[in-house]
Amino acid sequence: MDVLIVEPLDAEVLHWLGERHAVRYAPHLAGEPYEFRRSLFRVRAMIVPPSVALDAQAVGGAPMLRAVGRLSSGAENIDLEACARAGIEVVRPTTASAAAEAEFVIGALLQMLRRVPVLSDDGLLVGRELGSMRVGLVGMAPAARPLAQLLGAFGAQVVGYDPALHARDPLWQRWGVEPTGLPELFERCDAVCVLLTYFSRYRGLVGERLLSLARPNQVLVNLAHSSLFEEQALADALRTGRLAAAWFDSMEPGMLDPGRPLRHIDTLQVTPRVASTTLESRSRSAWSVARRIDELLGGKSSDEDFVITVRDDLVDLADGPEPG
Incomplete structure (x- = not known):
């Protein structure tokens, strides 16, 4: 699997990533920490919400991981030092919000x-x-x-x-x-x-x-x-x-x-961290993170055209739009 997406993601961005890589879309894993960690062994990139902790132990269980995406600018849930030691880039939008x-x-x-x-x-x-x-x-x-x-x-x-x-x-x-x-x-x-x-x-x-x-x-x-x-x-x-x-x-x-x-x-x-969370900023953030992950993974996957796994089901997607 190329990309594991645990955070709810804009449908257009999801389709665009799915055209290029083998993607598993599994937001339910945010509430299942044990299953989340079990799923990391063959993941090359992921997008996770603030509620999912990516600590040193989780990083150690993801030997192929090269990128972790966050749609918001904060990274309190991610062990940045552990990621740096493992050569994992933490992808965050810089100007989207x-x-x-x-x-x-x-x-x-x-x-x-x-x-x-x-x-x-x-x-x-x-x-x-x-x-x-x-x-x-x-x-x-x-x-x-x-x-x-x-x-x-x-x-x-x-x-x-x-x-x-x-x-x-x-x-x-x-x-x-x-x-x-x-x-x-x-x-x-x-x-x-x-x-x-x-x-x-x-x-x-x-x-x-x-x-x-x-x-x-x-x-x-x-x-x-x-x-x-x-x-x-x-x-x-x-x-x-x-x-x-x-x-x-x-x-x-x-x-x-x-x-x-x-x-x-x-x-x-x-207020509960609402300054950066708007419909528009979230869309900009999603595209920014998706594009960078695509770059890090080297563009379109060679063994899958565009398959997204939703939980345990495979769903073929129609062509999605190019990012504007």
Whole structure:
């Protein structure tokens, strides 16, 4: 078998892959971990959902595996080090969800600016307009480019920080973002959007030192891993009003449990990782992953024209469309 697909996949993408390789489409294996691992011995590539763990033991049971695809950008369920040691490429879309994430950030900012009013000079509680603000982007992830464009269309000024980018890097100018230091970003900005790719060395990066610098009535949107934040420092900033509001698109399990610092904070909004999940972004992601897997497997399979296995049944497929 060339490709095992455990994640539900767009029918057109499935047909396209099936024309080129022997494909088994078995989303039911996501709920059957033992059967999933048994099926890996002759698999050369797979596409798995976040609920399926691919740890070192599973990698060891897949000697022919050369590629693992994920339709979303995260890879928390995959042992990246084990894959690297085995020469397995983890295929993830790099820009497919950028537009969706940028739109999500704009929506989150607009909601917070209206739903969490501030005290005006004449003593009234009022909302605010995005176009009057300076917005700071932490991390020049792919979503930063369309986000900067959308913010500019509103009239907002955009500044940014990325530990991997020098201030003279031409990317800043191309993306329309003014580079600045991280402390200065928190001091100067009315809104902060955290997009930074997570590495263990960044754990707790945003803590008391930075949050104490937050501009009055600052709002924050986080699409990055919640471990970038010091839990107690974030709770203190929200409870004291140093941060007017924060929106996290996912948090580590347990962070909102009873007894934890962030429990019952009205100005904290948490969504279940929905920023990157749209009909359009999922289609772009599926095509991106499928094309790369096809490249890694060397194009059309020599021993099968287009057969897809659905559970244990073989189904012949009509010609699918070429990717657009």
